[in-house]
Amino acid sequence: MVARIYKPARTAMQSGTAKTKLWVLDYEPEQPRQVEPLMGWTSSDDMKSQLRLRFETREEAIAYCEKNGIPYQVFEAREPARRKIAYADNFAFNRVGQWTH
Numbered sequence: 001m002v003a004r005i006y007k008p009a010r011t012a013m014q015s016g017t018a019k020t021k022l023w024v025l026d027y028e029p030e031q032p033r034q035v036e037p038l039m040g041w042t043s044s045d046d047m048k049s050q051l052r053l054r055f056e057t058r059e060e061a062i063a064y065c066e067k068n069g070i071p072y073q074v075f076e077a078r079e080p081a082r083r084k085i086a087y088a089d090n091f092a093f094n095r096v097g098q099w100t101h
Contacts, residue, residue: 001070003027003071004026004027004072005072006023007020007058007075010080022054022055022056024054025052025061026052027046029046031044058074
């Protein structure tokens, strides 16, 4: 079972960077999920899919995998492009775009 090491991106509902500073170790699923026929819930017999470890640095996560003999794959984090736009820029005299109303 291969472990994934990555730095999570912020969700679409987040404007801040909460829960994006730590590196996460997840396991790849060994078996596909099944739909339970009576209630329609999605279930899995894979217990490692419930395990999520968090580390301060990428090197700590790699050291944990190497110490325990876990094969791993590292996904590099991409920093989002930061736009320095203020709300007041919508009303600036030197605005490039035209008003639509």
